[in-house]
Amino acid sequence: MNLMKKAAEIRRDLLSLIYNSKTGHTGGSLSSADILTVLYYRILRVDPACPKDPLRDRFVLSKGHSVEGLYTILADKGFFPKEELKSFSTFKSRLIGHPSVKVPGVELNTGALGHGLSCSVGMALAAKKDGLNVSVYCLMGDGEQAEGSVWEAAMAGANFELDNLTAIIDRNHLQISGDTENVMRLGSLASKWEAFGWDVRSVDGHDINALIEVFESSRKKGIPMLVIAETTKGKGVSYMEDEAKWHHGVPTEQQYSQAVTEIDTFIKEMN
Amino acid sequence: MSTIPCRKAFTDTITELAKSDPSIMVVTSDARGSVTLTDYAAQHPDQFVEVGIAEQNEVGIAAGMATFGKRPFVCAPACFLSARSLEQVKIDVVYSHTNVKIIGISGGVSYGALGYSHQSLHDIAVTRTFPGMDVLIPSDRHQTVAITRWLAESENPAYVRMGRGSVKDVYADSDGSFTYGKANVLVEGDDVTIIAVGETVSKAVEAAALLKNDGVHARVLDMATIKPIDREEILKAAEQTRGIVSVEEHSIFGGLGSAIAEIVIQNNPVPMRIMGIPDEITVEGDSDEIFNYYGITAEGIREQALSIV
Numbered sequence: 001m002n003l004m005k006k007a008a009e010i011r012r013d014l015l016s017l018i019y020n021s022k023t024g025h026t027g028g029s030l031s032s033a034d035i036l037t038v039l040y041y042r043i044l045r046v047d048p049a050c051p052k053d054p055l056r057d058r059f060v061l062s063k064g065h066s067v068e069g070l071y072t073i074l075a076d077k078g079f080f081p082k083e084e085l086k087s088f089s090t091f092k093s094r095l096i097g098h099p100s101v102k103v104p105g106v107e108l109n110t111g112a113l114g115h116g117l118s119c120s121v122g123m124a125l126a127a128k129k130d131g132l133n134v135s136v137y138c139l140m141g142d143g144e145q146a147e148g149s150v151w152e153a154a155m156a157g158a159n160f161e162l163d164n165l166t167a168i169i170d171r172n173h174l175q176i177s178g179d180t181e182n183v184m185r186l187g188s189l190a191s192k193w194e195a196f197g198w199d200v201r202s203v204d205g206h207d208i209n210a211l212i213e214v215f216e217s218s219r220k221k222g223i224p225m226l227v228i229a230e231t232t233k234g235k236g237v238s239y240m241e242d243e244a245k246w247h248h249g250v251p252t253e254q255q256y257s258q259a260v261t262e263i264d265t266f267i268k269e270m271n
Numbered sequence: 272m273s274t275i276p277c278r279k280a281f282t283d284t285i286t287e288l289a290k291s292d293p294s295i296m297v298v299t300s301d302a303r304g305s306v307t308l309t310d311y312a313a314q315h316p317d318q319f320v321e322v323g324i325a326e327q328n329e330v331g332i333a334a335g336m337a338t339f340g341k342r343p344f345v346c347a348p349a350c351f352l353s354a355r356s357l358e359q360v361k362i363d364v365v366y367s368h369t370n371v372k373i374i375g376i377s378g379g380v381s382y383g384a385l386g387y388s389h390q391s392l393h394d395i396a397v398t399r400t401f402p403g404m405d406v407l408i409p410s411d412r413h414q415t416v417a418i419t420r421w422l423a424e425s426e427n428p429a430y431v432r433m434g435r436g437s438v439k440d441v442y443a444d445s446d447g448s449f450t451y452g453k454a455n456v457l458v459e460g461d462d463v464t465i466i467a468v469g470e471t472v473s474k475a476v477e478a479a480a481l482l483k484n485d486g487v488h489a490r491v492l493d494m495a496t497i498k499p500i501d502r503e504e505i506l507k508a509a510e511q512t513r514g515i516v517s518v519e520e521h522s523i524f525g526g527l528g529s530a531i532a533e534i535v536i537q538n539n540p541v542p543m544r545i546m547g548i549p550d551e552i553t554v555e556g557d558s559d560e561i562f563n564y565y566g567i568t569a570e571g572i573r574e575q576a577l578s579i580v
C-alpha cells in the first residue's frame with residue numbers, strides 16, 4: 001500500500017468530516033495524519049473483525065481532540081461503517097469530538113490532556129505482568145507536554161522498564177494560543193525525555209519511510225521509546241500550515257474546495 | 272474497643288483475596304505505610320504497583336491495567352485521591368468505565384491535626400455525582416471485610432472511604448453486615464430516625480440509647496452504600512417516624528444529608544437535621560476533638576433528634 005497516498009486521502013476525508021459537521025480540530029488532525037496512517041496501516045496489530053482481541057496492540061490518542069483523523073482511519077479500516085462518519089458531532093452520535101469507547105477500535109475515552117500516557121503505562125505494565133506480546137502506542141501533543149501528569153507517567157514508564165511502550169509527540173510547535181515556545185517554553189523535549197530515561201528518537205513526522213523505520217527499529221531492552229515527530233500543523237493545506245488559528249478552524253465552502261483541490265493535486269502528482 | 276482500624280481490616284482481607292485472585296492489583300503512591308500494605312506488598316509483589324508520590328498517574332495506571340482485565344485497588348489517602356486525582360477518576364475510571372476501586376484511607380477528619388490539606392470533607396459530594404460510580408463508607412472493621420469481599424467481585428467503579436483510627440464495633444462479625452445498596456436497621460424505633468455513615472454510626476447507636484432514657488424510640492440506619500442509596504428505607508423512615516437526623520463526617524453540603532434530603536423533599540417532606548462539618552475551614556484538633564467541637568457526638572445527635580420529636 002502506498003502510505004503517502006493513503007495519508008493524503010485520510011487528510012481529504014477528515015477535512016470533509018470537519019467541513020460537513022462544521023466543527024473539529026483541523027490543524028492537529030492534519031499534522032498527525034502521517035503518524036496515524038503509519039501506525040494503523042503498517043505497525044499496529046489490530047483487526048476490525050475482532051476489535052477486542054486480547055492480543056491486539058493498543059493505541060491511545062492522548063491528544064484526543066485530533067479525533068477526526070482517528071475516526072476517518074477506523075472507518076476506512078472497517079471498524080465501523082464509513083457511512084456513519086456523516087453523523088460526526090450530531091445528536092446522539094457515538095462519533096463525538098473526542099475519542100469514545102462506544103466506537104469500535106477506541107481503547108479509552110480521552111479528551112482532557114495529560115491522561116493518555118498514564119493509562120498507556122498501565123496497559124503496558126499489565127501486558128508485561130501477563131507475559132503478553134502486546135505493544136502500546138500513545139500519541140500526545142506538544143502543548144500537552146505542559147501537563148504535569150505527563151511527567152509522572154514519563155517517570156513511571158522508565159521505572160517499570162516498559163520496552164513495549166512507545167510514546168509519540170506530534171511536535172507541530174503550535175497550540176491553541178500560538179507558538180508553544182511563547183505559551184510555555186518546552187525547550188529541548190529530547191533532552192527532557194532522555195533525562196527521564198526514555199530512548200528518544202527524532203523523526204520527520206511527515207516522512208512515511210522515516211516513521212516506519214523508527215517504529216520498526218529494534219528496541220532497547222527495558223527502555224520505553226519516545227518519538228518526537230517533527231510536524232507542521234495544518235500539513236497538506238497551504239493556507240492552514242503553521243497557522244495557529246486553524247487549531248479548530250472550519251473551512252468555508254471556498255476554502256474547503258481549495259483544500260480538496262490541493263490534496264487531489266498532490267495525489268495526482270504522486271501517481 | 273477493637274484495635275483494628277478499617278484500613279487494616281481492608282488490607283488483611285485484600286491480602287487474603289489476592290492469593291486466589293491474580294487479577295487483584297493494589298496500586299499505591301508511597302502510602303504503603305499509611306494504608307498498612309506492608310504485608311500485602313511482601314506477600315504479593317507481582318500484584319503490587321508502587322507509583323511514587325503521583326496520585327494522578329496512579330489512577331491513570333490503574334485504569335490502563337483494568338483494560339487488561341485486572342482489578343486494581345488504588346489505595347492512598349482520601350484527601351489526595353478525591354481531589355488531586357479527581358479528573359483521572361472522572362475520565363479514566365468513570366467515563367471509560369474501567370473496573371477500578373478507589374480506596375481513600377484516613378478520610379474525613381482522620382488526619383485532623385495535620386490540617387485541612389489532609390482532610391476530605393468533599394469526597395462524597397463529588398463522587399456521588401459520577402454516573403455509575405458506587406460510593407461506600409464502612410462503619411466498622413467487620414463491615415469493611417464484607418465490603419472488601421464484595422468489591423473484589425464487583426465490576427463497577429467504586430469510591431470507598433475509610434478512617435484512620437480504630438472504631439467501636441457496630442457488628443459482631445462480617446456476616447450480614449453489608450448488603451450492597453441496602454441500609455442496615457441497627458436499632459428499631461418509630462419516633463425519629465437517625466441515619467449515619469462511617470465512624471458516626473456507632474455514635475448514632477449510642478444516641479439511640481440516650482434517647483431511650485428520654486422516652487424516645489429512635490430508629491438507627493447504617494447507610495454504608497451512599498450510592499446507590501437505599502431510597503426505600505429512607506422513605507419508610509419518612510413515613511413511619513417524625514423526622515430524620517443525618518450524621519456524617521463530611522461537609523454539610525452535598526453528602527449523606529443532602530442525598531437523603533433530595534429523596535425526602537421530592538416524595539414525603541419531613542423535618543430533617545443535617546449533621547456534619549459546617550462550611551468553614553475545620554477547627555484545629557484531632558478527630559475526636561473536631562467531632563466534639565461540632566457536636567458530632569452521641570449527645571449532639573440526641574439533641575438534634577429531640578428537636579424533631
Ligand SMILES: [Mg+2]
Pocket residue numbers: 028141142143170171172173174175
Ligand atoms: Mg501542538
